[in-house]
Amino acid sequence: MEPTLKQFRAFVAVAESGQFTRAAERLGLSQSAVSTLISQLEQNLGLRLFDRHTRLLRLTQAGAEALAVARQAVGDLDRLVENARDLNNFSRGRVSIAAGTLQAALMLPRLIRSFRDRYPNIDVTMHDVSERAVVDMVKSGQVDLGLGTVPDRDSEVLGLELTTDSFLVVMPPEHPLAQRRGLRWKDLEAETLIGPQRGNPIRERLRAELARVQVNLTLHRSFQDVSLPLTIIGMVEAGLGIAVMTSAVNPLAKSMGLVTVMPVEPIITRKISLIQRADHSLSPACRLFRDFLHRSTQSSLRNGFRRTGSGQ
Structure with missing residues (x-):
């Protein structure tokens, strides 16, 4: 399957917060839902994105490279939504x-x-x-x-x-x-x-x-x-x-x-x-x-x- 923006958004949140719990709070999802999204993304990409330790997540080299692409994809979508909102609100x-x-x-x-x-x-x-x-x-x-x-x-x-x-x-x-x-x-x-x-x-x-x-x-x-x-x-x-x-x-x-x-x-x-x-x-x-x-x-x-x- 192709990666989804929802998976990319979860990946960016986990990478920036360093924890599934904080990422889940940031996204308004359950911890298990975030964990599932990360697992699905890794499966779709065929890459391991995080090295998992007991209390710590660390990006792999592949994960660090993928993070830049994911951030751009999420950022582009956010800008698109913001632009559409501005246009429909006639703020520009x-x-x-x-x-x-x-x-x-x-x-x-x-x-x-x-x-x-x-x-x-x-x-x-x-x-x-x-x-x-x-x-x-x-x-x-x-x-x-x-x-x-x-x-x-x-x-x-x-x-x-x-x-x-x-x-x-x-x-x-x-x-x-x-x-x-x-x-x-x-x-x-x-x-x-x-x-x-x-x-x-x-x-x-x-x-x-x-x-x-x-x-x-x-x-x-x-x-x-x-x-x-x-x-x-x-x-x-x-x-x-x-x-x-x-x-x-x-x-x-x-x-x-x-x-x-x-x-x-x-x-x-x-x-x-x-x-x-x-x-x-x-x-x-x-x-x-x-x-x-x-x-x-x-x-x-x-x-x-x-x-x-x-x-x-």
Whole structure:
């Protein structure tokens, strides 16, 4: 039979205490149980570990060599148990999350701060990347979680919905469309549009939804491959066109003196979710962070709804 950790633990206790009686007290076992464990270990190893005298135990040369290995095995197990306890008690841990630029700048920082105030020993690392890079980083294992849109029919990832983004148009306040009521997507067909580059989930979602109602918006050829939302906003502010973005940009647009209008026919939205690999279990710290973000965003949505309802 193979030696067991229970046998190794008894061996270390007897070697360090020099007596079966003291080792038994240390382990919370009977003296006979400890003696049996040592005999079993010697039989399993095919070695004599102790020279037994009337009142004294002495390690043999083989026993002294085996003791170092046994101590390491027992120590490794104790550290494993301690680490598991720490992780499950959230006394330490690491979490990494990737998010598109707007969510990374305007949504996540306050949530991460609230989480770290509660769990200061858990380190959270945030990566601000392009929207289309979020899912790739989750799939490759570069990050534990992603914040963005789950691709349709992608079985490699799972999503936990946090909130919903609405598609809108960003423009200067003096633009003729800024004051138009009931702005339709079709009204934008003749406009110079600036938007995210090809392959961006926002652009793909917009294209698919507009195709259903036979609306064809062509992004301005000179600017169709813009990758950063801040660049798009800057171009709108400079008068180079108007931009199709999502409601996550509202705080940034307002801070730069721009207005946002949500077109109808149809109203287009997308789900913002926490994304994780379907075949990968999250660590206790990651699960805690995921659940914290979900509770926090749902609470904010409920409070926002109550404030809106009470003001009507």
